Amino acid sequence: MKIALDAMGGDHSPQSPVAGAVEALRDFPDVEILLVGDQTRLQSELSRHDTRALQARLQIRHASQVVDMADSGLDSVRRKKDSSISRAIDLVKSGEAEAVVSAGHTGALVAAATIKLRTLPGIDRAALGVLIPADGGVFLLIDGGANLDPSPEHIVGFAVMGSVYYQAILGGNRARVGLLNIGTEPTKGTEFAKQCFARLQEAPILFSGNIEGHGIFKKPVEVVVCDGFTGNIFLKSIEGLAKAMVGWIKDEVQKSPVRIAGALLCKGAFQAVKSRTSTEEYGGTPLLGVNGICIKAHGNSSPVAIRNAIRAARSAVKNSINSRIVEAMQPLHENPLHRESPAA
Amino acid sequence: MKIALDAMGGDHSPQSPVAGAVEALRDFPDVEILLVGDQTRLQSELSRHDTRALQARLQIRHASQVVDMADSGLDSVRRKKDSSISRAIDLVKSGEAEAVVSAGHTGALVAAATIKLRTLPGIDRAALGVLIPADGGVFLLIDGGANLDPSPEHIVGFAVMGSVYYQAILGGNRARVGLLNIGTEPTKGTEFAKQCFARLQEAPILFSGNIEGHGIFKKPVEVVVCDGFTGNIFLKSIEGLAKAMVGWIKDEVQKSPVRIAGALLCKGAFQAVKSRTSTEEYGGTPLLGVNGICIKAHGNSSPVAIRNAIRAARSAVKNSINSRIVEAMQPLHENPLHRESPAA
Numbered sequence: 189m190k191i192a193l194d195a196m197g198g199d200h201s202p203q204s205p206v207a208g209a210v211e212a213l214r215d216f217p218d219v220e221i222l223l224v225g226d227q228t229r230l231q232s233e234l235s236r237h238d239t240r241a242l243q244a245r246l247q248i249r250h251a252s253q254v255v256d257m258a259d260s261g262l263d264s265v266r267r268k269k270d271s272s273i274s275r276a277i278d279l280v281k282s283g284e285a286e287a288v289v290s291a292g293h294t295g296a297l298v299a300a301a302t303i304k305l306r307t308l309p310g311i312d313r314a315a316l317g318v319l320i321p322a323d324g325g326v327f328l329l330i331d332g333g334a335n336l337d338p339s340p341e342h343i344v345g346f347a348v349m350g351s352v353y354y355q356a357i358l359g360g361n362r363a364r365v366g367l368l369n370i371g372t373e374p375t376k377g378t379e380f381a382k383q384c385f386a387r388l389q390e391a392p393i394l395f396s397g398n399i400e401g402h403g404i405f406k407k408p409v410e411v412v413v414c415d416g417f418t419g420n421i422f423l424k425s426i427e428g429l430a431k432a433m434v435g436w437i438k439d440e441v442q443k444s445p446v447r448i449a450g451a452l453l454c455k456g457a458f459q460a461v462k463s464r465t466s467t468e469e470y471g472g473t474p475l476l477g478v479n480g481i482c483i484k485a486h487g488n489s490s491p492v493a494i495r496n497a498i499r500a501a502r503s504a505v506k507n508s509i510n511s512r513i514v515e516a517m518q519p520l521h522e523n524p525l526h527r528e529s530p531a532a
Numbered sequence: 533m534k535i536a537l538d539a540m541g542g543d544h545s546p547q548s549p550v551a552g553a554v555e556a557l558r559d560f561p562d563v564e565i566l567l568v569g570d571q572t573r574l575q576s577e578l579s580r581h582d583t584r585a586l587q588a589r590l591q592i593r594h595a596s597q598v599v600d601m602a603d604s605g606l607d608s609v610r611r612k613k614d615s616s617i618s619r620a621i622d623l624v625k626s627g628e629a630e631a632v633v634s635a636g637h638t639g640a641l642v643a644a645a646t647i648k649l650r651t652l653p654g655i656d657r658a659a660l661g662v663l664i665p666a667d668g669g670v671f672l673l674i675d676g677g678a679n680l681d682p683s684p685e686h687i688v689g690f691a692v693m694g695s696v697y698y699q700a701i702l703g704g705n706r707a708r709v710g711l712l713n714i715g716t717e718p719t720k721g722t723e724f725a726k727q728c729f730a731r732l733q734e735a736p737i738l739f740s741g742n743i744e745g746h747g748i749f750k751k752p753v754e755v756v757v758c759d760g761f762t763g764n765i766f767l768k769s770i771e772g773l774a775k776a777m778v779g780w781i782k783d784e785v786q787k788s789p790v791r792i793a794g795a796l797l798c799k800g801a802f803q804a805v806k807s808r809t810s811t812e813e814y815g816g817t818p819l820l821g822v823n824g825i826c827i828k829a830h831g832n833s834s835p836v837a838i839r840n841a842i843r844a845a846r847s848a849v850k851n852s853i854n855s856r857i858v859e860a861m862q863p864l865h866e867n868p869l870h871r872e873s874p875a876a
Binding site: 258260322323333336337368370373375377378379381400401402403404405406417418420421422423424425426427428429430431432433435436437440441443444446447448449450451452453454455456457458460461464465 | 602604666667677680681712714717719721722723725744745746747748749750761762764765766767768769770771772773774775776777779780781784785787788790791792793794795796797798799800801802804805808809
């Protein structure tokens with residue numbers, strides 16, 4: 189299976205993508221990687237690794253441009269046609285690669301993937317599905333930030349795609365879906381939230397109703413659905429608090445030698461929680477709904493995170509995620525109840 | 533100074549409100565409390581405390597009804613005219629009390645306060661200002677959930693009120709204000725977020741631009757402004773994650789006797805972080821913008837949290853918060869640039 193990797197994306201590029209690609213090639217013998225980016229820099233970076241045994245499964249595809257964080261996502265697709273993100277997606281479009289992985293600009297990845305690959309039949313909007321640690325496992329938040337102003341019908345699509353992905357990748361019983369809201373009653377929230385609630389009740393999913401942030405980590409549902417603005421606020425806020433709490437514990441521990449000794453004894457516990465809440469472990473976030481497998485890795489991805497994003501791409505291909513999504517969306521198009529209302 | 537306390541509101545009523553009132557009366561000799569609720573139950577609850585020295589400053593005002601969590605906020609004002617929340621607010625309206633404190637139904641408190649007390653001159657919408665722990669202090673998030681669909685003009689009002697409250701209660705230099713958004717650039721976010729950004733740039737505040745959740749706990753600003761839906765999602769999410777992380781650390785510590793021993797040695801560090809992230813400490817959330825001091829305590833308030841909410845009410849009265857807000861809003865009404873545009 190060929191996977192195109194945007195080797196110029198992310199805070200630590202090309203080092204992290206290249207090192208992550210090498211790790212992935214060692215761990216997954218069925219994977220071939222097309223490294224996309226500046227040929228000279230990538231060759232120089234690759235020379236720091238022992239790739240002799242991997243060369244048959246590793247190619248460089250030159251791309252002369254890089255999308256900066258300051259670029260607008262949509263503009264970058266039009267103006268930087270030879271960017272590593274665009275070129276990597278082109279490889280999926282042409283059928284040369286089965287999936288694309290990038291730690292680069294999220295907006296550019298979403299825009300380029302949506303424009304070049306288009307959405308799947310029956311899907312109007314793509315969405316980012318982010319795995320988040322919770323008591324006894326993980327849940328999937330969708331949308332993590334691809335669509336800031338979706339309609340209630342788009343939210344139904346996100347819920348279906350999230351359910352399909354969760355079950356395909358994590359197994360278990362049929363995934364329960366909750367709507368991220370500010371109260372559990374159906375009457376709670378904005379007009380938009382109320383409309384989403386009504387639509388989700390009729391959707392071909394296992395809808396558990398509204399879910400609030402303070403109960404979410406007890407994992408009452410496997411899939412949490414919301415618009416991309418709310419989802420992105422949620423993700424960044426918990427990321428910020430997790431880091432802050434670790435820092436506060438460290439500060440307090442430093443205050444006495446006894447505490448420092450104690451902290452050394454329970455170092456393993458801290459490390460376990462740190463690795464549990466680490467974005468590395470859940471490195472790969474699928475952009476669900478585009479006609480091709482597209483995985484976003486965190487901007488500050490380490491080599492391990494890149495390797496895990498490649499693993500996520502491989503799983504998505506192996507589990508035929510996209511044909512499952514198309515199939516799961518069928519009832520929405522066959523049943524007039526589920527059709528988009530002209531008023532929406 | 534007389535403070536009306538809704539003694540029937542919150543998860544642990546009337547025990548917590550009554551015990552909290554007794555603590556507050558002991559700690560703040562200038563405070564008198566009007567306990568509002570079922571006379572028989574309150575007398576019985578009071579008999580469990582030694583209130584001999586406090587009797588001159590403590591009265592019960594009977595209210596026969598209680599707003600349940602299942603009630604709609606607005607309906608409760610119309611249908612439960614003799615609820616403890618409504619009656620407590622009536623005492624502020626009539627001038628008998630200078631402030632009201634309630635751990636009850638947030639929606640009912642916001643609705644009753646807005647309808648009965650009305651908003652301050654120049655303010656169209658009230659908002660909840662929530663103090664949140666961060667590196668080296670606290671920041672104020674406004675709106676925590678009073679208004680789910682505000683206009684950009686309302687957001688400007690929230691920013692002004694938040695700045696005034698922060699400076700009056702916490703002192704320091706002029707408060708910096710950030711707009712909670714999903715990126716730092718002015719072009720980031722929904723159309724609403726972009727409009728808010730433009731209005732905040734012209735507002736009589738120290739606007740620092742957009743702020744993202746993962747940087748927020750480093751306290752780059754003193755006041756974080758957003759709509760009530762986003763603010764409430766933020767609050768509940770970080771509350772949920774803080775509890776989950778404490779639970780995960782406990783689980784991991786339990787896994788070996790060495791870790792348990794280590795955890796005992798750094799118990800003080802854990803307790804310091806726990807108290808720092810506790811809602812008890814910052815127990816009182818002002819509903820800013822209504823014509824009267826109105827403090828919301830957390831639903832699961834302990835007696836200490838109620839006492840601290842009473843302390844917050846006392847501070848707000850002493851610091852003449854409301855006249856300062858009216859004054860700070862003046863430039864918005866004098867300068868045509870700041871006036872509401874007909875298009876908004």
